[in-house]
Amino acid sequence: MYIGEQLIAPTDERLRLSAQLGSQAIIIDTRPNRDVLDEDGSWNPTKVAALRRRIEGFGMRLDGLALDVGSILLDSLRRKDRAAATAERLRQNIKAAADGGVPLLKYTVAMVGITRTGVVEGRGGMKCSVFRAADYKPESDARFSYWGVVLPEDGSGKDAPALGTDETCGQVMAGEAGGISEADGWNAIEYLVSQTLPTAEAAGVKLACHPHDPAYPPGGLNGVHHVLGSLDGMKRYVALAPESRSHGFNFCQGTIAEMSSEPTALVLDAIRTFGPQQRIFMVHFRNINGGYLDFREAMPDEGSVDMAACIRAYRDVGYAGILCPDHVPLSDVDPGRERLFAFCLGYTKALLQAA
Numbered sequence: 001m002y003i004g005e006q007l008i009a010p011t012d013e014r015l016r017l018s019a020q021l022g023s024q025a026i027i028i029d030t031r032p033n034r035d036v037l038d039e040d041g042s043w044n045p046t047k048v049a050a051l052r053r054r055i056e057g058f059g060m061r062l063d064g065l066a067l068d069v070g071s072i073l074l075d076s077l078r079r080k081d082r083a084a085a086t087a088e089r090l091r092q093n094i095k096a097a098a099d100g101g102v103p104l105l106k107y108t109v110a111m112v113g114i115t116r117t118g119v120v121e122g123r124g125g126m127k128c129s130v131f132r133a134a135d136y137k138p139e140s141d142a143r144f145s146y147w148g149v150v151l152p153e154d155g156s157g158k159d160a161p162a163l164g165t166d167e168t169c170g171q172v173m174a175g176e177a178g179g180i181s182e183a184d185g186w187n188a189i190e191y192l193v194s195q196t197l198p199t200a201e202a203a204g205v206k207l208a209c210h211p212h213d214p215a216y217p218p219g220g221l222n223g224v225h226h227v228l229g230s231l232d233g234m235k236r237y238v239a240l241a242p243e244s245r246s247h248g249f250n251f252c253q254g255t256i257a258e259m260s261s262e263p264t265a266l267v268l269d270a271i272r273t274f275g276p277q278q279r280i281f282m283v284h285f286r287n288i289n290g291g292y293l294d295f296r297e298a299m300p301d302e303g304s305v306d307m308a309a310c311i312r313a314y315r316d317v318g319y320a321g322i323l324c325p326d327h328v329p330l331s332d333v334d335p336g337r338e339r340l341f342a343f344c345l346g347y348t349k350a351l352l353q354a355a
Helices: 012-020 044-058 073-079 079-101 138-144 183-205 231-238 253-257 263-274 306-316 339-353
Strands: 004-007 025-028 061-066 105-110 118-121 127-132 206-210 245-254 280-284 288-290 294-298 322-324
Touching: 004 012, 004 339, 012 339, 044 061, 044 079, 073 079, 073 183, 079 105, 079 183, 105 245, 105 280, 118 138, 127 280, 138 339, 183 206, 206 280, 231 245, 231 263, 245 253, 245 263, 253 263, 253 280, 253 288, 263 306, 306 339
Parallel strands: 004 025, 004 322, 025 061, 061 105, 105 206, 206 245, 245 280, 280 322
Antiparallel strands: 118 127, 127 294, 288 294
16 A cells, blocks of 8 residues: 555646655546646546656656546436547547556546535644535535536635536436436446446556545435445446446545444445445545434544555555545635645554554
């Protein structure tokens, strides 16, 4: 295992800092990734290779890129012609990633963003994103949820994210989705997997799926079900392609912790379930304070999950990949969060050394 970062459109200065902090690899989460696009909107393998060499120039590897699936999940239910066009673009991008020397692509199955209901103060006045199912209101969803690569409002009164922009990655308000049943959720995911996995297998690229964040209550929330919001859902996802070596998880430890009122126990169960199957392709090594249907995001050392126990579990199942900080709280004294990310990296490195 090793530490690394997931970065959006990093400058050379930011990459240099990451290298100085000890990162061995980078995941580029830029969506849409204009650095590698051709005029037709598909990835250019030469540009992908140039991006990889740029990262390598700082002494790090490019472990993976974000595959922006746009609105394909919703479109597969409502606008099949548009979904088919997106699927063709995704297949082209998977081939371009392979030709450019990138071994992993991560994607999300979020159709209605990453739902949050507010912000609370954390340690030293940090702004920590909150999800309390009992407090859900559409207007809070619009203000405080994550939309694609757009961060939620931090309580400072700034404008809400501009929904509908490219950076929101095809995600919409629940009321615009027209209702998503459990069957709809699985049909959409199965469509995406069927349209992309054969190409990834042929190209030797791993596809890392981020589960639904957060887990929703029984019966869904505002007409939407999160089918990949439980350990059983994750098992069913693996069963879509049980023999494939390209079919696995962007294993977001915080998201999995959100699935249970006993977050440490569930995270350890998930590691021990999917680690031996080699379904953990990358890890978002993050913590939360709280659990199922009521939590806030937290720094890694202050949450409800025993992070040292998780490191030992990853080691015991033979996981040897990247550990990335993610969902780090916001701070007015560190607006770019470089110092907070540095803390997360150092904390993770210390746990690795202790283990």
